[in-house]
Amino acid sequence: MGDGDGSGKGRPATYADLEDVPPTKVGEIIEGELVVSPRPASRHTRAASRLGALLDGPFDRGREGPGGWLILDEPELRFAGSSDALVPDLAGWRRERMPRMPDTPVFSLAPDWVCEVLSPSTRRWDRGPKMRVYARAGVKWLWFIEPLEEGLEIHQLREGKWGLFSVHLGKGLVHAAPFDAVPLELDALWER
Template sequence: MGDGNGSGKGKSVSYDVLEDVPPTKVGEIIEGELVVNPRPASPHARAASKLGGWLDGPFDEGNNGPGGWVILDEPELRFAGTGDALVPDLAGWRRERMPRIPNTPVFSLAPDWICEVLSPSTYRWDRGPKMRVYARAGVEWLWFIDPLAEGLEIHRLQEGQWRLHEVHLGSGTVNAVPFDAVPLNLSRLWSR
């Protein structure tokens, strides 16, 4: 079993192994390897919660914003034919692609946007293997939030490759694509 240190690399595992992951951990299958990490620490959890709260009103519900999105916390993603089972911190689908949320614990339709909140235990997985899987699945936008460094990186998939689109640091207000219709005050995301 992978523990975030690369043990078990190259061995393929089945989805059944996820049933044995304790509820105090997050289990994923990334490029054929079971990766089990602890639940996030408070700066990570706060950044994800605050971002989800900010997105919900204007983008998911359409309150004081354009709507048009389905935003979910920690959905399990299993893309056809890959064997991967990934759990991003947040994911969003444009409503024209997912007009209704399916009654299922697992999503096979690739999101249009994913956000990973970086932590020491997940950093190398988020910025390496998971990035590759998201690119193969065709996710258009990928955000990395680093609550300790107080930074937001925005990547866009172009011709199958991730391109760094924007980097925002500190506590300013930004218009972060694809949610640039409503300004985001970055200081909301950082634990104080």
């Protein structure tokens, strides 16, 4: 198995194919293709970890912020009526849609927000097929973080299509939808 080599037999990948992915890799099924990626590099992991920490208090736990969200690192998403199995870096559900976290290994309810931290090995999947799958599932907000270029790109789903909502680069405080109630310290994502 290599990066995006599919199931290798001319057939769509299945959930059983995911069981053969080594624990040192991340396996996903994206539009019928088995995609195996290396574990994220340190700057990728740092950006995702920092973002999760910054959003947890005010949005998940409601400390010094509005609350109302359930935010998870690397949840496995398998949407009803789809053979896809995606693992975003972060995902969030509004509590009115998911009041309690289900005790399941995968989530079938589409998140309201997804964040993908881009890397050379995942960029083409994140910006192409995964975007299409998220749109079909009805995810409302999609963030791309570029840790090497120090950028945050926000897309909003409107009438089934992604539209660029805003771009934030470098340092400073930003109001990043849908978490714009509390300013986000952008440069915290790039700290080493």
